[in-house]
Amino acid sequence: MKNTAQRLGFHRLRLGQFTLLLRPRLLLLGLLLAAVALLLAVFGITQGSLPVPASDIGRALFYPQQLSSQQYYIVWDIRLPRLLMALLSGAMLGMAGAAMQSITRNGLADPGLIGVKEGTSAVVLVLILLFPSLSLLWRPLAGMAGGLLVALIVVLLARDFSRPRFILIGIGVSWAFAAGIGVFMTTADVRDVQTALVWMAGSLHSATWSLLAVAFCWALPGALILFLTARASDVALLGDQSATGLGVRLRRLSLIRFCAPVLLTAASVSCVGSLGFVGLIAPHMARFLLRGGQVALLSGSALLGALLVLLTDSIGRLAFAPLQIPAGIVMALVGGPFFLLLLWRRRDAL
Secondary structure (H helix, E strand, O other), X not given: OHHHHHHOOOEEEEEOOEEEEEOHHHHHHHHHHHHHHHHHHHHHHHOOOOOOOHHHHHHHHHOXXXXXXXXXXXXXXXXXXXXXXXXXXXXXXXXXXXXXXXXXXXXXXXXXXXXXXXXXXXXXXXXXXXXXXXXXXXXXXXXXHHXXXXXXXXXXXXXXOOOXXXXXXXXXXXXXXXXXXXXXXXXXXXXXXXXXXXXXOOOOOOOOHHHHHHHHHHHHHHHHHHHHOHHHHHHHOOOHHHXXXXXXXXXXXXXXXXXXXXXXXXXXXXXXXXXXXXXXXXXXXXXXXXXXXXXXXXXHXXXXXXXXXXHHHHHHHHOOOOOOOOHHHHHHHHHHHHHHHHHHHOHHHO
């Protein structure tokens, strides 16, 4: 057993009565990705309409009282919440995409491609335009209800997670909801439409500490569900008969792991709008770089998703300054060709 684990690249770490199997290569890559995200976040804090010297970053984070009122407002009330929201929303979408692809056993699966984002967007738009005085706490709740409703419609129509028609039906349902959103937008007040359009494009400019707290409160249970069921999900990938023989309750596992990505996606969309293709690209990158089980896939997808959203938001914020392009638009420019490439590679299976 020990030699087999070593041949697979695992090293045992004893913690009292417990033993952990670690893969140093995966751990090193994860730390490298986290370091890149940290460096990009520091760069994002320093750059903008009011540059903050890199030497002042430590003072800005740990001794904010030494900053001028303008620097304090820009760093603590604008840039830092925005950067943290980019990291959190990207991690949520990355984990959601990884879980959805594992459940459906389809590399094209993504909560955004089965209508979850459109269902969430439709409900949140109703709250924004018709009930603007409602608390931000209602957005994830209402968005989750809309996302779950659309997901259930797709499941009932497809009747199976693992068939390609599940994705194709999801795309059709998402288009139908997108058309409904378009009709709703054309009949609304112009001023409300402008606000809604910026939000729908996946902009993080309105991120605040309170909104970040709301997103984190919904991200935590979704992430815990996925990581706690990761081992059972690895067993489920061996096949239905083998998993059942090993004691895995497939129906309950599929339901739980299906609801968790919907929760993560709905929370992200409710807070920052639609950030398409993150849940599609991040898991594929994680598989290519890490090549591990579900824990490694979820962790890598979270890191890469956070890095993708942070990078696209930084590009949209700084590349055309003072004009700011929403991160969702920049992400779509990358994700669209990536999705077409995946469709071409899987053309014989559809």
